[in-house]
Amino acid sequence: MNLVFNSTSEWQREDRDHHLHPFTDIAQLNAKGVRVITHGEGVYIWDSEGNKIIDGMAGLWCVNLGYGRKELIEVATKQMSELAFYNTFFMTTTTPATALASLLAEVTPEGMNHVFYGCSGSESNDTVVRLVWRYWDVKGEPKRKTIIGRNNGYHGSTVIGACLGGMGGMHKQGPLPYPGFAHIDQPHWYINAGDMDPDEYGLLAARQLEDKILELGPDTVAAFIGEPIQGAGGVVVPPDSYWPEIQRICRKYGILLISDEVICGFGRTGEWFGCQSFGFEPDMMTMAKGMSSGYQPISGVMVRQHIVDAIAPTGEFYHGYTYSGHPVATAVAHANISILRDEGVIERVKKDIGPYFQAKVRELGDHPLVGNVRGRGLIAGMELMKNKKTRERFDPVGKTGLICRNHCFENNIIMRATGDAMLLSPPLVISRDEVDELFEKAKMCLDMTARDVGVI
Numbered sequence: 001m002n003l004v005f006n007s008t009s010e011w012q013r014e015d016r017d018h019h020l021h022p023f024t025d026i027a028q029l030n031a032k033g034v035r036v037i038t039h040g041e042g043v044y045i046w047d048s049e050g051n052k053i054i055d056g057m058a059g060l061w062c063v064n065l066g067y068g069r070k071e072l073i074e075v076a077t078k079q080m081s082e083l084a085f086y087n088t089f090f091m092t093t094t095t096p097a098t099a100l101a102s103l104l105a106e107v108t109p110e111g112m113n114h115v116f117y118g119c120s121g122s123e124s125n126d127t128v129v130r131l132v133w134r135y136w137d138v139k140g141e142p143k144r145k146t147i148i149g150r151n152n153g154y155h156g157s158t159v160i161g162a163c164l165g166g167m168g169g170m171h172k173q174g175p176l177p178y179p180g181f182a183h184i185d186q187p188h189w190y191i192n193a194g195d196m197d198p199d200e201y202g203l204l205a206a207r208q209l210e211d212k213i214l215e216l217g218p219d220t221v222a223a224f225i226g227e228p229i230q231g232a233g234g235v236v237v238p239p240d241s242y243w244p245e246i247q248r249i250c251r252k253y254g255i256l257l258i259s260d261e262v263i264c265g266f267g268r269t270g271e272w273f274g275c276q277s278f279g280f281e282p283d284m285m286t287m288a289k290g291m292s293s294g295y296q297p298i299s300g301v302m303v304r305q306h307i308v309d310a311i312a313p314t315g316e317f318y319h320g321y322t323y324s325g326h327p328v329a330t331a332v333a334h335a336n337i338s339i340l341r342d343e344g345v346i347e348r349v350k351k352d353i354g355p356y357f358q359a360k361v362r363e364l365g366d367h368p369l370v371g372n373v374r375g376r377g378l379i380a381g382m383e384l385m386k387n388k389k390t391r392e393r394f395d396p397v398g399k400t401g402l403i404c405r406n407h408c409f410e411n412n413i414i415m416r417a418t419g420d421a422m423l424l425s426p427p428l429v430i431s432r433d434e435v436d437e438l439f440e441k442a443k444m445c446l447d448m449t450a451r452d453v454g455v456i
C-alpha cells in the first residue's frame with residue numbers, strides 16, 4: 001500500500017476521496033482543496049507548499065508547550081518500548097498512570113485528589129455526567145438528574161457532549177438536547193448588556209441559573225457545568241461577579257458545580273486552572289488539551305474528595321474506556337505538566353507574556369472594525385462590528401469573521417472565527433517577538449477585512 005504521496009494536489013485528492021473532516025462543509029472543502037500541514041516547531045507550523053505559518057491557536061487550543069519539544073518525544077518513545085499498552089481495569093495500573101494521578105493531585109486545587117482518565121474532552125464530559133448521576137443515586141436523591149449548561153457553551157461532540165453544550169447548530173442536527181439537559185444564557189456582557197455595569201450584568205446573568213433551577217424544581221437538578229471562559233463560543237470572559245454568584249447559587253440548592261477546564265486548564269489564563277482565575281471551587285473539573293500539550297490524546301475528570309467518598313463504598317461504577325490511563329499518554333502528560341511547573345511556564349503567562357499579549361490585543365481595540373476586546377492570560381477575542389459606536393453588528397453575523405479568517409489563511413497566521421469574533425490562543429511559550437509578529441499579521445488581516453466590508 002502506497003501511503004506516501006508526492007505533491008500537495010495528490011494529498012488533496014486522496015484526502016477528498018477518503019477523509020471525512022470534523023466540523024467541515026464537505027462540498028466547500030472539496031472545492032477549495034485541503035491544506036496539508038507537515039511539521040511544526042515552537043509556535044510555527046509548515047504546510048506542504050513550504051509556507052511557514054504562525055499558529056495563533058496552539059493547534060486547537062492545546063499545544064501549550066509549542067511544537068517539537070524533545071523531552072515529550074523522548075518520553076513517548078521510551079514508554080512505547082517499555083510498555084506500549086496495558087489497561088487500568090481489573091485491579092491493575094501502570095506506573096505512568098499512577099504517577100500522573102499523583103502529580104495531578106498536586107497541581108490541581110486543594111481537595112481534588114482523584115482523576116478518572118479518558119482520551120478526549122468529550123469523553124471526559126460523558127464521564128462527568130455518569131459520575132453526577134451515580135453520585136446522586138448513591139446519595140439517595142435519584143430524582144436529581146438534570147444538568148444545566150449554557151447557550152453557546154461547548155463541551156464536546158459526543159451525543160452527551162452536545163447535550164451539555166449549547167450549540168444550536170449541533171442541536172438541530174439531532175434530536176438534541178436530550179431530556180435532562182437545560183441551558184441558560186452565556187454571560188456575554190458586550191453583546192447582551194448595553195451600557196450596564198459589567199459586574200451588575202454578571203450577577204444578572206448568574207441569577208438566570210437560580211430562575212432555571214426554580215423552574216425545573218430544585219430537587220431535580222443535579223449539576224451546573226460551564227467553561228470559566230467560553231472558548232469555542234467566542235472567548236466570552238464573564239464579569240468578575242459572575243462565577244462567585246454561580247457558586248453561591250449552586251451551594252444554596254446543593255447542586256454540583258462542574259468546571260470544564262478543557263481550554264482554560266494548564267495555564268491558559270495565567271493560573272493553573274480557570275476556576276482559580278475566577279475564584280470558584282468546582283466539585284469536578286474536566287481537563288484535556290493542554291494536559292499533554294496535544295502530544296497525546298488524553299483527558300481526565302478531577303473529582304473532589306466528598307464525591308469519591310460517596311461513591312467508593314457503593315460497589316462497581318460501570319464506566320471506563322480501553323485507553324483510560326493509557327501508559328504512553330499518561331507518561332507524556334506527566335512530562336508536559338512537569339515542564340509547565342518546573343520551567344515556570346504558567347508563572348510567565350501570569351506575570352510577563354500574558355500581560356504583554358493582553359496589552360497588544362487591546363491596542364487592536366482602536367481598529368475601526370473591532371468593537372470589543374476581551375481576554376485573560378494568553379486567550380483573547382476581538383468582536384468585529386459594522387458600527388462600533390452604535391454597536392451595530394454585521395448581518396448576517398459570521399460572514400465578516402469568515403472573510404477575516406480567510407485573509408489569515410492566505411497570510412500565514414492562524415486565527416479562529418466564532419461568528420464575527422476573531423480568537424487567539426497561542427502556545428504558552430510564545431516569545432515577545434512572536435507576539436509582535438502575531439499582532440502585526442492580525443492587524444494586516446483586519447485591515448484587509450475592513451476594506452472588504454467597507455468599514456474603512
Ligand code: PXG
Nearest residue numbers: 120121122154155156227231232260262263
Ligand atoms: N470542552 C471544551 C471546553 C472544549 O473546548 C471539549 C470539551 C471537547 O474536547 P474534545 O477533545 O472531545 O474535542 C472542547 C473542545 C473550536 C474547537 O473550533 C474547540 C474544541 C474542539 C474542536 C474545535 O474552537 N474544543
